[in-house]
Amino acid sequence: MDESDDWPVRRRPLLGALAGTGTAALAGCPASNGGGDTTATSPSTADPDRARELAERFAPTLTFDSAERWFPTDPRAYASEQDDRTVVDGFDAFEGYTADAAEADAPPAPTVFYHAVEYDDSPLAVVQFWYYSAFDQFATNFHWHDWEVLHVFVDTDSGDPQLFVASSHSGRVPNNEFLDPDPDRVPRILTELGSHSSALSLNDRPTSFQRLPLGDLSADITNRVIGVIEALAELPAAYGLPRDEGLRLPYVVPELDGAPIYDHERLPSVDSDALVPTNLTIRSFDALTAPPDDLPGRETGVTFAFGGRSDAEADVDYDLVPTTELDHIAEFTGPQLSFEFSVPEFAEDAVASHITTAGTPWKQERYTDPAADITEPVHRAALADRYDAISPPGPVNDVLATISEVVQSADAPDGAGVTTDDISVEGIALLRSDPAAVPTFRGVAMLRGVEAGDHRLTVNAAGLAPHEEPVSVGDGDDDGATETATTTETVTATETTTEGTDATRTTTVAGVEGEIPLVAAEDATKLEVNADGVDATLTDLAVDDDFGGRLYAAPFDGSDAVYVHRDGAYTTEVRDADDAVGAFRVNPDDTAPTRIDRPRTGTASLASFVASITDETAARLASIGSGDDGDDDSTETESGRSTPTATDSDDSTDNVSVDVVESGKTSTLGGLLRAMEAVSGAAGRAAERAEGGDRRGSDQALQALASNLQRAVERFDGLSDTLPDDEAEAAGRRFQQAQQRTNQAIASEKL
Numbered sequence: 001m002d003e004s005d006d007w008p009v010r011r012r013p014l015l016g017a018l019a020g021t022g023t024a025a026l027a028g029c030p031a032s033n034g035g036g037d038t039t040a041t042s043p044s045t046a047d048p049d050r051a052r053e054l055a056e057r058f059a060p061t062l063t064f065d066s067a068e069r070w071f072p073t074d075p076r077a078y079a080s081e082q083d084d085r086t087v088v089d090g091f092d093a094f095e096g097y098t099a100d101a102a103e104a105d106a107p108p109a110p111t112v113f114y115h116a117v118e119y120d121d122s123p124l125a126v127v128q129f130w131y132y133s134a135f136d137q138f139a140t141n142f143h144w145h146d147w148e149v150l151h152v153f154v155d156t157d158s159g160d161p162q163l164f165v166a167s168s169h170s171g172r173v174p175n176n177e178f179l180d181p182d183p184d185r186v187p188r189i190l191t192e193l194g195s196h197s198s199a200l201s202l203n204d205r206p207t208s209f210q211r212l213p214l215g216d217l218s219a220d221i222t223n224r225v226i227g228v229i230e231a232l233a234e235l236p237a238a239y240g241l242p243r244d245e246g247l248r249l250p251y252v253v254p255e256l257d258g259a260p261i262y263d264h265e266r267l268p269s270v271d272s273d274a275l276v277p278t279n280l281t282i283r284s285f286d287a288l289t290a291p292p293d294d295l296p297g298r299e300t301g302v303t304f305a306f307g308g309r310s311d312a313e314a315d316v317d318y319d320l321v322p323t324t325e326l327d328h329i330a331e332f333t334g335p336q337l338s339f340e341f342s343v344p345e346f347a348e349d350a351v352a353s354h355i356t357t358a359g360t361p362w363k364q365e366r367y368t369d370p371a372a373d374i375t376e377p378v379h380r381a382a383l384a385d386r387y388d389a390i391s392p393p394g395p396v397n398d399v400l401a402t403i404s405e406v407v408q409s410a411d412a413p414d415g416a417g418v419t420t421d422d423i424s425v426e427g428i429a430l431l432r433s434d435p436a437a438v439p440t441f442r443g444v445a446m447l448r449g450v451e452a453g454d455h456r457l458t459v460n461a462a463g464l465a466p467h468e469e470p471v472s473v474g475d476g477d478d479d480g481a482t483e484t485a486t487t488t489e490t491v492t493a494t495e496t497t498t499e500g501t502d503a504t505r506t507t508t509v510a511g512v513e514g515e516i517p518l519v520a521a522e523d524a525t526k527l528e529v530n531a532d533g534v535d536a537t538l539t540d541l542a543v544d545d546d547f548g549g550r551l552y553a554a555p556f557d558g559s560d561a562v563y564v565h566r567d568g569a570y571t572t573e574v575r576d577a578d579d580a581v582g583a584f585r586v587n588p589d590d591t592a593p594t595r596i597d598r599p600r601t602g603t604a605s606l607a608s609f610v611a612s613i614t615d616e617t618a619a620r621l622a623s624i625g626s627g628d629d630g631d632d633d634s635t636e637t638e639s640g641r642s643t644p645t646a647t648d649s650d651d652s653t654d655n656v657s658v659d660v661v662e663s664g665k666t667s668t669l670g671g672l673l674r675a676m677e678a679v680s681g682a683a684g685r686a687a688e689r690a691e692g693g694d695r696r697g698s699d700q701a702l703q704a705l706a707s708n709l710q711r712a713v714e715r716f717d718g719l720s721d722t723l724p725d726d727e728a729e730a731a732g733r734r735f736q737q738a739q740q741r742t743n744q745a746i747a748s749e750k751l
Contacts, residue, residue: 041119041120041121041122041388041389042119042120042369043117043118043119043120043126043368043369043370043389044117044118044120045115045116045117045118046116046117046118046125046127048322050116050118050125050156051114051115051116051127051322052114052322054116054125054127054152054154055114055116055127055129055320055322056306056308056309056320058127058129058152058154058161058186058187059112059114059129059186059305059306059308059309059320060112060129060150060186060187060188060189061186061187061188061189061206061303061304061305061313061314062112062131062188062189062191062303062304062305062318063188063189063190063191063201063206063207063300063301063302063303063304064191064193064301064302064303064304065191065192065193065243065298065299065300065301066299066300066301067193067276067277067280067299067301068191068193068194068301068302069135069137069194069274069275069276070097070133070134070135070136070137070146070194070196071107071110071133071302071304071316072107072110072111072112072131072132072133072304072318073097073107073108073109073110073111073132073133073134074109074111074132074319074321075088075093075132075134075145075326075329075332076325076326076329077096077100077108077109078092078093078096078097078134079329080092082333085330085331086328086329086330087329087330087331087332087333088145088329088331088332088333089333089334090135090143090144090145090332090333090334090335091144091264091266091267091334093134093135093144093145093332094134094135094144094267094270095266095267095268095269095270096134097134097135098134098267098269098270098274099269102269106316107302107304107316109319110304110316110317110318110319111131111132111318111319111320111321112129112130112131112304112306112318112319112320112321113129113130113131113132113320113321113322113323113325113326113361114127114128114129114130114320114321114322114323115127115128115130115322115323115324115361115362115367116128117368117369117370118156119387119389119390120389121388121389122387122388122389123155123156123157123158123387124153124154124155124156124162124383124386124387124389124390125153125154125156126151126152126153126154126370126371127151127152127154128149128150128151128152128367128370129149129150129152130147130148130149130323130361131147131148131149131196132145132146132147133145133146133148133196134146136194136195136196137194137195137251137252137254137275137276138194138195138251138252138439139249139250139251139252139426139428139439139462142252142254143334144332144333144334144335145332145334146195146196147359147361148167148191148196148197148198149166149167149198149361149366149373150164150165150166150167150187150189150198151163151164151165151166151366151370151373152164152187153165153370153383155386159183160183161180161181161183162179162180162383162386163177163178163179163180163181163374163379163382163383164177164178164181164187164200164202165177165370165373165374165375165379166189166198166199166200167197167198167373168197168198168199168238168239169195169197169239169438169439170436170438171373171375171448171449172434172436172438172447172448172449172450173239173375173438173439173441173446173447173448174223174237174238174239174375174376174446174448175238175239175373175374175375175376176198176199176200176220176221176223176238176239176240177200177221177222177223177238177374177375177376177379178200178202178220178221178222179222179378179379179382180222181202182202185202186309187200187202188200188201188202188206189201190207190208190209190241190244192241192242192243193243193251193276193280193298194251194276197239197241199220199239199240199241199244200220200221201220202218202220203217203218203219203220204217205217206313207300208244209240209241209244209245211235211236211238211240211245211442212234212236219236221236221238221240222236222376222379223236223237223238223376223379224236224237224376224378225237226400226444226446228400228507228509228514229400229402229509229513229514231402231514231515232400232402232444232514235442235444237376237446238376238441239439239441240441240442241298242426242439242440242441242442243297243298244297244298245441245442246297247423247424247425247426247442247443248292248295248297248424248425248426249295249425249426249439249462250280250281250282250292250295250425250462251276251280251281251282252281252282252283252284252285253272253275253281253282253283254275256335260272261275262274262275279294279295279296280295280296282462285342285460285461285462285463286342286521288462288463288521289463289520289521289522290463290520290521290522290523291405291423291424291425291461291462291463291464291520292425292462292463293424295425302315302316303315303316304316304317304318305317305318306318306320307319307320308320323361323362326362327362329360330360331360332359332360342458342460342465342466343432343458343466343468344465344466344467344468344526344561344562344563371383371390374393375448377393377396377505380392380393381393395504395505395506396448396449396504396505396506397449397450397451397452397473397474397506397507397508398446398447398448398449398450398505398506398507398508399431399445399446399447399450399455399457399471399473399507399508399510400444400445400446400447400507400508400509400510400514401429401444401445401457401459401509401510401511401514401515401516402443402444402445402511402514402515402516403423403427403440403443403444403445403459403461403515403516403517403518404420404421404422404423404443404515404516404517404518405420405421405422405423405424405464405517405518405519405520406418406419406420406421406517406518406519406520406523406548406551406564406565406568407419407420407421407565408565408567409547409548411547411726411729412546412547412569412726412729412730413620413724413726413727413730414567415566415567415569415587415589416546416547416567416568416569416620416726416730417545417546417547417548417567417568417569417730417733418545418547418548418551418565418567418568419547419548420515420517420548420551422443423443423461423518425461425462425463425464426439426440426441426443426461427439427440427443427445427459427460427461427464427518428440428459428460428461429445429447429457429458429459430457430458430459430460431447431450431455431456431457431458431471432455432456432457432458433451433453433455433456434447434450434455445457445459445510445516450473450508451473452473452474453472453473454470454471454472454473455470455471455472455473456468456469456470456471457469457470457471457510459516459518461518463520463521464518464519464520464521464524465518465519465520465521465524465526465563466563467516467518467562467563469510469511469516469552469554470554470555470557471508471510472508472555473506473508474506474508511553512550512551512552512553517548517551517552518563519563519564519565520565523565523566523567524563524564524565524566524591525563525564525565525566525588525590525591525592525593525594526561526562526563526564526593526594527543527561527562527563527564527570527572527586527588527593527594527596528559528560528561528593528594528595528596529541529556529559529560529561529572529574529595529596529599530558530559530595530596530597530598531556531558531559531574531598531599532558532559532597532598533598534598534599534600536576536577536578536580536600536601537576537577538556538558538574538575538576538577538599538601539555539556539575539576539577540553540554540555540556540573540574540575541553541554541555541556541560541572541573541574542554542572542573542574543562543564543570543571543572543573543586544570544571544573545564545565545568545569545570546568546569546570546571546730546733546734546737547569547729547730547733548568551564551568551570552564556574561593564586564588566588566589566590566591568588569586569587569730569734570585570586570587570588571583571584571585571586571609571613571737572584572585572586572596572599574599574601575601576601578749578750580601580602580748580749580750581601581602581605581606581744581748582599582600582601582602582605582606583605583606583609583741583744584596584599584605584609585609585612585613585616587616601750602690602748602750602751603686603687603690603698603702603745603748603750603751604687604690604691604751605687606741606742606744606745606748607683607684607686607687607690607698607701607702607705607741607742607745608683608684608687609741610679610680610683610705610709610738610741610742610745611680611683611684611687613734613737613738613741614676614679614680614683614709614712614738615680616734617676617731617734617735617738618673618676618677618680620727620730620731621669621672621673621676621723621727621731622673624669624723624724624727668719669719671715672712672715672716672719675708675711675712675715676712678708678712679705679708679709679712679738682701682702682704682705682708683701683705683742685697685701686698686701686702686705686745689701690751691751693751695751698751699746702742702745702746703746705742705745706742706743706746709735709738709739709742710739712735713735713739716731716732716735720732
């Protein structure tokens with residue numbers, strides 16, 4: 001997707017000018033995934049002949065996207081000596097590979113490296129296949145050098161494979177895994193464009209990824225379902241291959257020192273054509289006003305296979321080389337690359353950096369102990385049951401949410417309500433305590449192996465306003481075979497038995513019951529809440545739309561900001577440490593932020609809200625008709641007696657109520673509007689007296705408010721059929737809000 005050359009002043013993807021030799025956040029390299037998983041016995045390097053035998057038998061077939069630019073190659077061609085060490089410099093590899101590919105008009109030096117380990121006193125062995133690419137270009141993940149790996153766990157007594165584990169981004173993302181694969185089928189890998197994340201393809205559709213079984217067609221993974229929330233009851237916890245599953249993820253052009261990477265003087269052979277094609281790329285996430293809808297889907301490109309085995313489907317034969325031939329390389333180096341996340345905050349948005357650097361395979365834990373890369377606890381438990389060499393899975397903490405898009409509700413009048421819909425692009429999630437970000441899959445943000453404690457979860461997506469919320473992750477070290485789901489909103493837990501394992505899985509569900517709604521940038525306006533100067537300690541913040549329901553709920557600590565759709569009609573709710581409630585009406589009408597300063601809790605806040613929403617509803621209804629139906633300033637009771645309409649200027653009217661039905665006649669709009677004026681007046685007096693500390697007077701006004709509101713609702717019910725359907729629905733929902741907040745005000749111990 002081509003964009004204007006007028007780039008935004010603040011570019012989101014940045015390539016820092018730091019010399020990147022650190023490996024704190026390794027792209028494609030796992031953090032601890034099991035909260036203490038270790039092997040029961042130490043693995044050791046397999047005999048070279050055994051390693052070669054296993055490698056030739058299980059050497060995978062690799063299929064790439066038609067738009068792929070960086071295929072598996074041999075990095076030794078780009079090695080150099082620096083400070084008495086052999087290194088592969090990122091500039092040298094990127095420039096050299098690009099030049100070699102152009103000269104050969106084919107992938108240069110196609111190579112897959114292998115390494116094998118055996119577990120002591122066990123028939124279990126693992127052969128690993130490592131493939132190197134000179135560069136990684138993804139949505140938020142750019143780095144020189146890219147190593148991906150496939151682990152094949154094999155029983156050397158039977159010769160049968162036990163488990164395939166294909167790496168997927170970082171250890172925070174669940175890998176694509178398959179337990180008990182067909183021993184007669186060569187492993188097949190579908191490589192994700194640009195990032196080279198590995199999806200398995202093991203059924204009879206070799207060029208597509210199948211997450212779930214379909215008829216006689218088996219799934220390509222055996223990862224268990226996520227569960228925890230209803231929407232994910234049947235979705236396996238594996239990254240998969242999102243572009244092959246119907247969702248889109250735009251790629252971002254990497255920059256170095258404020259300019260596109262292809263403009264750098266050390267990369268003369270690299271131009272824009274050397275990167276992911278422009279119809280798949282954008283300059284930055286925040287350069288778009290809405291999610292892109294013209295990104296092409298995945299198309300199958302070339303297939304690589306081991307040259308020592310006849311394979312009719314292969315376009316390219318690769319060499320199979322032991323990793324020991326790379327032992328002399330001390331480091332893979334290059335400038336550090338980062339992506340800056342937008343973080344919604346009070347006043348001015350902030351940024352948080354996501355940083356990835358390349359790792360050296362033989363310096364990683366999973367190189368010597370492949371079981372460290374098993375991200376599915378049930379799979380590790382199965383191996384532990386079969387082999388004493390593998391210990392059972394340890395406790396694990398997950399953070400989980402789905403992302404959706406906020407759109408105007410078809411059932412609401414224009415500008416008066418929203419709903420949520422399936423999102424059309426994948427997003428990126430980041431815990432600000434962890435520099436490694438994770439992409440969503442099927443709209444699911446799942447971060448595995450998160451440390452217990454308080455975190456802040458940020459979600460960005462192309463063309464959508466950013467989201468952030470605090471999440472508190474429980475400690476998965478508790479004893480017992482439990483699976484615990486904790487929502488950050490309610491802080492309640494549901495325990496179920498985790499089948500096949502004694503491990504504790506603690507899942508922290510972010511968002512509202514697991515859903516994080518995002519708003520298109522062109523429709524977004526910021527809602528800010530600032531509690532500076534408030535005497536009470538506010539603990540919780542929530543935002544509800546009249547039609548969309550609850551869209552945001554999170555613990556509150558002084559100030560917060562959330563992007564909302566400008567076509568919504570919102571109630572912002574706060575709670576304090578004494579569980580007192582406050583409510584505030586928000587009807588955004590432009591892009592300027594809406595700010596709630598010093599939000600109060602208690603009767604005064606709630607009664608003021610009722611007055612506001614009643615006035616809003618009356619104004620909306622008045623716009624439908626003239627409001628003048630011939631009624632005078634009183635209404636008739638069922639017995640025919642006349643009762644004056646309550647006004648907000650006469651204290652003596654607190655206990656005066658407005659009847660709903662004229663003798664045998666349906667309510668009219670004018671009568672309803674006058675009844676609502678009485679509601680607003682009583683609510684205003686209740687708020688005024690509560691603010692003045694007048695408990696008795698406030699309670700009197702609240703009783704009048706409740707009576708008048710009930711009669712207004714009955715009047716509304718009598719004429720709702722005569723109103724446009726959308727206006728009637730909107731008014732009915734606002735009346736429900738008024739009743740809810742009136743009841744809360746009456747029950748409130750705090751004025």
